[in-house]
Amino acid sequence: MLIKTPLALPCGIVIPNRLAKGAMTEGLADPSGRPTPELDRLYGVWADGGAGLLITGNVQIDGDHLERPGNVIVDRAPDAATKAALAQWAKAGTRAGNQLWMQISHAGRQTQATVNPHPKAPSAVKLGLPGGQFGEPVPLEEAEILDLIGRFAACAKAAQDAGFGGVQIHAAHGYLLSQFLSPRSNQRTDRWGGSLENRARFLMETVRAVREAVGPQFGISVKLNSADFQRGGFAFEESLTVARWLEEAGIDLLEVSGGSYEQPAMMDMEGLDPFERPDVPASTAAREAYFVDFAKAMKASLTRMPLMVTGGFRSRAAMQHALETGAADLIGIGRPLCGAPDACRNLLEDRADLPRFEATLRLLPPALRWLEKFDTVRTIAGFGVQMWYYAQIDAIGRTGTPEPRKSVFASLLQVQNHAKAWMKARRAL
Numbered sequence: 030m031l032i033k034t035p036l037a038l039p040c041g042i043v044i045p046n047r048l049a050k051g052a053m054t055e056g057l058a059d060p061s062g063r064p065t066p067e068l069d070r071l072y073g074v075w076a077d078g079g080a081g082l083l084i085t086g087n088v089q090i091d092g093d094h095l096e097r098p099g100n101v102i103v104d105r106a107p108d109a110a111t112k113a114a115l116a117q118w119a120k121a122g123t124r125a126g127n128q129l130w131m132q133i134s135h136a137g138r139q140t141q142a143t144v145n146p147h148p149k150a151p152s153a154v155k156l157g158l159p160g161g162q163f164g165e166p167v168p169l170e171e172a173e174i175l176d177l178i179g180r181f182a183a184c185a186k187a188a189q190d191a192g193f194g195g196v197q198i199h200a201a202h203g204y205l206l207s208q209f210l211s212p213r214s215n216q217r218t219d220r221w222g223g224s225l226e227n228r229a230r231f232l233m234e235t236v237r238a239v240r241e242a243v244g245p246q247f248g249i250s251v252k253l254n255s256a257d258f259q260r261g262g263f264a265f266e267e268s269l270t271v272a273r274w275l276e277e278a279g280i281d282l283l284e285v286s287g288g289s290y291e292q293p294a295m296m297d298m299e300g301l302d303p304f305e306r307p308d309v310p311a312s313t314a315a316r317e318a319y320f321v322d323f324a325k326a327m328k329a330s331l332t333r334m335p336l337m338v339t340g341g342f343r344s345r346a347a348m349q350h351a352l353e354t355g356a357a358d359l360i361g362i363g364r365p366l367c368g369a370p371d372a373c374r375n376l377l378e379d380r381a382d383l384p385r386f387e388a389t390l391r392l393l394p395p396a397l398r399w400l401e402k403f404d405t406v407r408t409i410a411g412f413g414v415q416m417w418y419y420a421q422i423d424a425i426g427r428t429g430t431p432e433p434r435k436s437v438f439a440s441l442l443q444v445q446n447h448a449k450a451w452m453k454a455r456r457a458l
Contacts, residue, residue, distance in 0.1 A: 031352040038281040042248050046081035048373045051339035051361035052132040054086040057426045060454035062102025063111050064118040067426035072122035079374030087134040090180040094136045095144045098451040103184040119192035130195040131188040137205030138166040151208050151215035182238040195248020201286045206232050211263040225267050236278050250282040255323030272327050276334040284337040285324040325356035337361050343383045345376050367421035368433045390414045392437045416441040
């Protein structure tokens, strides 16, 4: 069975099977941004769970631009305590002989206003979401961009020194590097905006700096949107060109994804804007997985760079089909591992399907679900369900096991209260 076959990457690393835990935000760092014993416990459980590769959630290169309260932060040369905590995290997360890679990121304008009311971004284009959760962004100066490139490289070096096998540079889902790629959010007229070459410059310079910092035998992945699925956003044809540039730059693994907070395709949700789907031929595997069509189209024009596809896979048959048809070299699995952390091992032992928690999770009770016909309510309800997965991750970190009976509403309250307490503690440092 192909999912059991090792995958050799260009850098020389061998992933022991074709299953990967996709990056999911954990929220388990301490208020200084250091990894905690809860993170160690979580990744130890996931390592035992069978996936050949684990990719962490967002590790932020700027403590003022968090994806959420509780992110790990490596925004400067780590002190002795941070080095020790990173090394312990790496040890726990590789204890089953698997690979552990650190996802490194900057949230840009998708930083919550409670973290930073005026986050830095390519341009002063505010996130188009209701509720005032995100503030007015401030355009980055060129010197700040160059500083951030150096921070990405320094964070990657810290990961290497700690014992991680690689890093994933997050250039998808509407975070900072993705914002630069999109003409909708990047309206600059200098060398960092305008043409695709200019909009991709931040990403390509980051890849170059990271490779220079870590050398040829350390894994470098990029997570890239296949498309933003928004009118005027990053288009599939542009993504295909950037993928070719990344292959030429010598990255070891490209993860194909899509969407942003405004259009959350990565969560199988539609945002408030009209959904713009690129004209890409449909395939059988795409009936289950969101981004297989795009990966297959990319694969046809790439020669050596392996592709990872995450999002929607629930059956072993669909995974096998994607691997056999060349749509993917590595299958990413995310939300099922929150409620069933041993799901990858079960697949490798010939279980046919992953749990489908999404089929039953709802924020609103049945009597109120008619409200979901309103766009804003539907969006809030969808993000509310996401909090259930956050609560499961928290439970595994604290106790080693999930709490699948926890309600979506209770999960939402738990995550909100944790975020408030964490931010209060961080401000007190």
